[in-house]
Amino acid sequence: MSSFFVLQSQYEDLARDEIISISKSYDSKIDVKSEPRLVMISSKVPWHKIANRATFARYSGKIAGTFDDITKIELSIPKPASFVCRTINLSSKNIGSSALERQAGGILSRKWGSKVSLSDPCLTVYLIITDSKKYLGYLDRQVRPKLPVKIIKHPHELDMKLSRCLVNLSQLKEGKILCDPFCGTGTILLEAESMGIQSVGIDFDKIMCKITKKNLAANGFDSKVINSGYEEMLNVKSNAIVTDLPYGISSRASVSPKKLIKDFVSIIPKRKKLVMVYKKGLEVDEISKAKKYEIYRHKSLTRVIAVS
Template sequence: MRYVLEYTRENRDIVSSEINAIKETFRDFDIIYKSDFIYIIEGNYRDIENSGFINYISQIIDEKPDYNEFNCKIPEGKFYVRASVPPGYNTEMVESTVGKILGGRGRISFNNPDFIVRAVKADIWYLGILVYSRNKKDFESRRAPLRPFFSPVSLHPKYARYLINTSYTRPGDTVLDPFCGTGGILIEAALMGRRIIGNDALLNMVMGTKLNLKYFDLKYIEIYNLDIKDLNINKAVDAIVTDMPYGRSSSVNDYDIQNLYKTSFEKFNELLKSHGKCSIIVNNLELLEYSKKFFKIINSVPVYQHRSLIRYFVIIEKIS
């Protein structure tokens, strides 16, 4: 089966990094084509549903140079058409025309459809039956201010999911967040089927993480309250996913930031399985110099938070 993926328009590079990581991790789909905000894949789309950036996935039933040329059968039942078009097209005209071509008279229902048809313009026109639509309210319900315990400095769930998806782990694998804060990354990891371990040097953050995980009815292996240099785990973890401390928002105890990063990467190397990945966020790429004794950099994507702050989403792999 072939599918068209429609993704958010906020950061093309971060979506590309995530889709490629999912592809390499599960190896059950191929990328046939990609353009601005569109992917065409062949194979299993289910793992892509865990992305925070994919808005729609549709099973392709027809493809033509012009939408007026669509000519295919659709399932019995009520439906309606939605179109995704570049500037210059009349969206309502496309939807109306495609609906008529598909025999929509007496079958169009916006309130109780049996299925939804999407017409998507990329290199050509694709017609598909919608199989997945991202539940934006579900994501927003897990934002920091809506949790029982939160900090103003907290990662949006879609970026937490990016870290999990680019950690090259599968459901059942164990991931560690050594600077877990209020537990936002751990929440998404657990919802995606990973076994989770957390740590934070601040006791109130550890207690808050446990409270948040309980609120969402999520299980964890352990949440430690230790300085990073003292963190020890009996078995090597499959991946490390974390938003690295920075500036005034960090709880660095007696470290300056350089020593914290140096110690952290040494500890990551100790705790991580051979050739395991760390998917992390840093504010300063120069601090990655402290990782190069143990890790190689796979990818780095800048994400603009606001005019004065760029954060870098970085994937590193353990050398040995």
């Protein structure tokens, strides 16, 4: 089964690796093909299972093949009651998208005897144009992820979208256990639980622990939340550690933010999957080999995601 995912232009490397990580959580033997802003995955995993979790995918569906001549396109699928053709131009050229869509729509309508519906189609046919190839894809079902709600927030917390991406980078699937030893108001725990991943939160601040429990309860989740220092993670059974390390006044720690990172990373078991966010400029040798992504916030703050 071949699936396609068209990525948002922002944070393209992060978006690509998120799709690959989700896929690998279900199937370690995936085959990946990639072009600018496009990832194609061949695996046993249904495309919608990946799309349901992905944060930065704009469009997704199944790949039917490639084409050179639009007049000879073939789509070997059951006849839809209605359909629409959409062009996704990822090339460096102006291709006349509207004309291409009308031409493809007319050809398929005559072949299938199906009507074109712009507002509520049963099937969406995608003409994906890159500088090297023209791909034919289709979407036969809508994906509407169930996202958690957060009733109590904090001004310096990690946003929900990026938190979901962090969970996906951990390559955990449903039933596995995630630990966030700096859980704050519980954003990462909420996103994990919403995707069927069990979670345990730890925070030394009693107030934050209470807020986390309220946010979890509002979504019907009952994750364990422990009021303790991050060292408690060593006593928690988990498959991965995913966290946003505090910095500045938010850390309230007796040591510097850089020392906090160094001490934290130094006690993590060697084979434990780690996905962490920290402020750029606080790099330590212990994570020198981690895969990193920079997230620009404003001129005085860039966050770094490290995956190891």
